[in-house]
Amino acid sequence: MMNYLRSLILLTVLLGMNRSTLAPKDKSSKKDKSHPSSSKKNSGSSNLSASADNSQGDKLAPEDLTFELMLGQNMTSIGVKGDVYEQTVLAYVTPWNNKGYDHAKYLGAKFDIISPVWYQLKRVNGQVEFAGLQDTDSSWMQEVRASNPAVKIVPRILFDGWKSADLNALFASEMTQTAVVHKITTFIQSHNFDGFVCEILLQVGFPFKNQAMHFLSHLGGLARKQNLMLVVPLPAPIREDGSPVNFFTVADFRKLRAMVDYFNVMTYDYSSGREPGPVSPASWITSCILYYTKDLPAVERSKFLLGMNFYGYKYYTNNHKVEAITGTSFLELLNKHNTKTKVQWDENAMEHVFQFGSSEKVYYPTLHSVKLRLQLAEKLNVGVAIWDLGQGLDHFLNLF
Template sequence: LWVVPRVVLEAFPGVVLLKKKSRDKTIELIVSECRDKGYDGVVLESWSRWAAYGVLDDPELRQLALQFVKQLGEALHSISSKSSTRNHLELIYVIPAPRMEGPNNQDFGPEDLLQLADSVGGFSLMTYDFSGPQNPGPSAPLKWIQYSLTTLLPAKGSASQVHSHMIFLGINFYGNDFLLSKGGGGGSITGRDFIHLLEKYKPSLQWDDKSSEHFFIYSDKGVRHAVFYPTLLSLSVRLDEAQDWGAGLSIWEIG
């Protein structure tokens, strides 16, 4: 059993990336925290924040961002783990899923994966939140998951498929309750909310062949809602896909 807490870099990235002293200080803080608390490493999330700040559109800053992740991974690898199952501290890096409409500068691509592969222990691929309140729909369409894996990795069965075991395919253990009225609305729900809706409205579960997800429709005070929530069948389909690729799993989240 590893304990690898999630660390999110939310500060303005220019401060960390442009100044070597700040980069070194940030890495030192993370490594010290792991050493002091007996952690086995960290799960680092920074790419989506860097994208939001526009860092990844600048080739120089993008390279500095990749270098920071490599430097952190190498620093963690240099520290022996107190766990009997690992020789060194580990870095798992969170990456967004590629866009279906085609890649842009903000996407994490196969070249980025290759650059970091020797410095990180794995990549947590965020294949969830495909839809939102303004575009109600499935959480993680199977075709999107397949597209993400195909974009980042060589073809299935390829002799060069050496990095597939480093991918932890994101699986959502939460659902969404979206309003279907003009303007949209709604948001994520947990299992308790899902059971409550089933008991209160007695809806019929429907299977969406296009996304390989279950959903149901209900009306409340004249407003129609669409609820998408993972079921045993939808999870089984995604587990099969991960197994076909030789990938692992990253679950968000149980609570």
């Protein structure tokens, strides 16, 4: 417990460093957040609290969680109103976890931005083409908007399979870049979207970063003129050892801030090796966000979205194998092992760890860890981006 308290104190100190730049929250801001605003404030509590409600609504400390309580929490009905959480919420929806489609459709009021992961931009025989058109679902989009008329639907566009020669061909010519920029925005408008997520920086890496930045400035400039939202995903800026990656910097943010609505920082997959470890430690999340925001005013802090994983990892300690795990698979494990399940609270990472049998260890989100990260985003005056909506347990959504 002492380690847990020390972690809370550390986070509180980090957050308090820049508390004076936070601006008051306007409750009406939840209704329209098409662009970041400075009308949000912190919730008033100086400490983060990882306690959560159990199925009977009683407060439950994270170290008291058991498999029975976890199953009970998941039986809790989901409220459809979206007035619980005030920061910007983006939720990704993927075809391979299609439960997210229903959540977006029936619980649309909980989300400000929905991003269906449908499209890839490819270069084939010298021509730039869209792929993934078969996933477009206009009827679903109508149902989502019926649930929340203010929601912004912004599909992800992934630069997929671009080799160095393809990128050189794109970046070598202003005319070519202009043509691709127009192709993207025309496609978005013709399909009645409100904007798009452009995933290019993660694909090109260091060798083409500056050229990709130049391309994004063109793309964002045209998107602004056409009143289209632009979201740009970023890798986590801090390594596991605490050193900076120095890929996308604060200086880079300042170059693009006028053209980009939100920057989605991918604060997950912290433990990438074969040894068991947390997915997204709270102190590391804080370091990643403060790397960008510690000297920014509130209006610019709110352009950042804290990446929130709704998935976990299962480690096989007997052979060092690791695989991703979603809510459905996690519940199957709970039901299979029931009373043999050992539940621990990792006080340093602020995540739960589940031991199934002698050789399976799982790091997977819980109501406690999700609530704590939502509080953390609020303290930092940033939004959240869920990857992805179909991977989580249903009762997580009562926090939104």
